[in-house]
Amino acid sequence: MIKIKRDQIAGALLVIAGVVVAILVSQFSTPMTASYPGPKLMPLIAAFGLVVCGGGIFIIGTIKKGEEDPFLIKEGWLKIAVTVLLLIVYVLCLKYIGYLISTPILLFVLSTLFAKGNKASLKARIIFSVGFTIALYLIYVYLFGLSFPMGLLFE
């Protein structure tokens, strides 16, 4: 079975992104002329850069011999997926139940997840989660006068 290398995936993604950008740019209404390139030129330069570099990275990845180190093992990807999912839930919670309820929960879950295999007592994690949430709130809101999400349910 042919093993696809990371550089090949990177190159293909960049080329696809470049082509998509070029198509989107072609739909801009302001014309591009030799005497005044207008709003099309800069994104086109970026698209050109993506296609050329992507192509180059793909070719180099194909030519290059030898095994490459894996970026992450399967368990690592799982950890990343769980963290991202947690953060998505946190952002939704910020919207509906606000900072003061959702943040200590996230901090507790994250510190528990991140601490796997290390010493971190339950008491310490609870104190950290609640203490940090309150400290951050006091600093940002009262010291610097910024506003925090209070949640749609409590507004």
Place this chain on the structure above:
Amino acid sequence: MDIIGYILEQFAQPMNIALLVGANIVGLIFGAIPGLSGTMAVMLFMPLTFAMDAGTAIIFLISLWVGGCSGAFIGSILLGIPGSASAVSTCFDGYPMTKKGQAGKALAIGMVASFTGTFLSAILGALLSQFIAGIAFMMGPWEYFALCFVAITLVLAISKGQMLKGLASASIGLLLSTVGFSPIDAEPRFVFGNMHLMGGLSMTVVLLGIFALSMMIVEFGKGFKPVPKVDTKSIKGFGITFREIRGQTVNIIRSFLIGLWIGFLPGMGPGLSNLVAYSAAKASSKEPETFGQGNPAGVWAPEVANNAAIGGALIPMTALGIPGDSTTALLIGALTIHGLEMGPMVFRNSGHIVYLMFATVAICALVALLMQAVGMRVFPHVLRIPYHYMYSALIVIALISAYVESASIYKCGMMLLFGGIGIIMGYCGLPTSPLILSFILGPILELNMLKAFQYTGTVATFFTRPISGIFMVIGIGSIFSPILRKLWSAIKSRKQANTA
């Protein structure tokens, strides 16, 4: 406004002093801990400055930056792991010194060297920047475009063997900078009818997502590496004498000039200056074989150079509005929020702000030295802050930073999206520095390019005007430098083969 009076007024405010010391400590911690950096500290805490006046914001942000640069040597010396890219070569001799039981001496050298580099570069920067700004008045959009172009391409030139990936990263940055209404023509680009995108992508959201959030998530995925134990018994006394400092005079001056110059070059910063200064110190040493085995000169050189780059980077930032490195690029963005546009006009409109920056750098250098001297024995404990608490806290700060910028949950969601893009970039091995620079320089680059076309209607002017022509040639040369280098070495080896 009386400049000295304004600066004294700023430092007479207890809140500003408290912020200077507090931000310096936070910066030191960020600089010391491997994986974090002063740049990340500036990114994370930038939204705190939205409610501050310009003077306080400058003091706060610069203190974070200087603290971060000053603290980078701690991880290098005590763990052999650089706190950030600016202290990579400090490991080469700093860590062997620790292994020989000279950790106290190595730390003392790091402190004095950091102070010397930062303090002197601030003074020289303050003296030189107005002169450079005077020259900048002669520059038109062609020169500004060419300077921004060079700033981006020089970063690519130093991404060893990663040129294509660096260029791809810069292209992504350029592309992201074009989201929203275009300059001059006000054409909506890549907004897809979404009103949140009309004004363009927020710097905090993009950079914190791609640079900070993704890094922390990936580090967790890879598994946090345990920090080695440090022998605190070897940290006692100040460790160096005045005589030893005097013996390093030539090394200090040479490294200082290297750091100042590299910092001054657009796009270059402490990440490169420490390596060049270390190589120069080794090359000019009478005993080069002792380098890498705990030679104090190998700690002096990188630490003076990386800190000298601070003042050096502030010169083009203030005088030309072009960042010397990634952090000054962030500072330019942060100051724009406060209505301060860097560039030659800043001396005419708000000269007091520029000198406040240099004064803050000099005072921060002194504060950092004092805090490091007092807290030398605390360093090993700082390095042992558990990652599970630190990263959890930083992730929350990053997401909340996105919210406070415009009190919008939408921005938190956008940050998660850019966090995802950052993870993909990490998987693809794309470096982040070119993206940061091109994302921040993109709008300046495009505006000046379009203005130049409006004036002359031809691309040729970029090459026919002498200053912009030189910069364009340097920029294009940087892009093709790997190919040119290969060609040159092929010609050289063929010549050698012919003579043999």
